Amino acid sequence: MARIKPQALLIQSKKKKGPTRINVTTILFCNLIVLLILLSLIATYRHWFQSRSREQTGIGLSKFEHVDEIVDSKKYDLPGYAVLNTSKGYITIELFKDGSPETVDKFLDLCQKGHFKGMPFHHVIKNYVILGGHSQGLGGIEDWTSKGKLRGRLTTRSSGIPKHEAFMLGTTKVKEDSKAFQLFITTAPIPDLNDKLFVFGRVIKGEDVVQEIEEVDTDEHYQPKSPVLIIDVMLQQEI
Structure with missing residues (x-):
């Protein structure tokens, strides 16, 4: 057998192991x-x-x-109606939730806290308003009574003057930090009182009860001689 030279072996090895392109x-x-x-x-x-x-x-x-x-x-x-249970009967109020939301919210909050239980109608001015509240912080009540006296001497022929309709529920304008919350119910169309009052509801049932309260005997200061009270207030969604 012929021997392969080392140089030939090296060439063959390179041919076998070389990288594929x-x-x-x-x-x-x-x-x-x-x-x-x-x-x-x-x-x-x-x-x-x-x-x-x-x-x-x-x-x-x-x-x-x-x-x-x-x-x-x-x-x-929020309740849309309030029923005042008075010593003369029931008065149903429709609340103006959209027109007077802040006042209605405060009223509802006070109702839930029992603020109006036992509250008296402390002044009754015939053909004008009945006013409810506690004796504290009444302030300016002389102005109300003077308006009532003046109204008794005047006619209401001037239709051009803005008026609050009869049987509207409202409260007097007081300072924000005041705890007083007076209630009034008009008993006749009256001259505009927007500078002094917030109207936030109207009587839809019980007008006869409002009129009965209006007819009670009062003294010279328009205070009822016999107490007329709000016994309680019931809140309702519907009537």
Whole structure:
């Protein structure tokens, strides 16, 4: 057997173990695949990020919508009527929740606290108003009685003057920090009193009771000789 020279063996070894050449087409194809994978990952991340943002925005909006629903529900859940149980009978009042919301809220709060239980009608001015409240903080009652006396001497022919209608419920305008809350019910159309009064309801049932209170005997200061009281106030959603 012929011996192979070392130099020939080295040449054969290089031929067997030498690296295989990769053509340009294969390189471009591999790079294209890598690029497509990267683009796919970027698109997937963007889609995920946008979806998450929309979900968070939707949650935020739903929270605000829920708050609005709560506010609206609270508004409409407030009692719309108050029934004054007086020593002369029942007077049903429709409350102006939309027109005088702050005054109505305060009135309802005082009702729930029992503020009006046992409250007297302390002044009764015929063809004018009946006034209810406690003796503390009446202030300016002389002005009411003077208006009543003046009204007794005047006619109401001037239709151009704004008037409060008869059987309207209101309260006197007092300082915000005052705890006084007077009630008045008009018994006739009267000259405009917007500078002194908040009107926040009207009598829809029990006008005869208002008129009966109006007819009680009073002294020279328009104070009833026999007590006329608000026994209690009942709040109702409907009547």
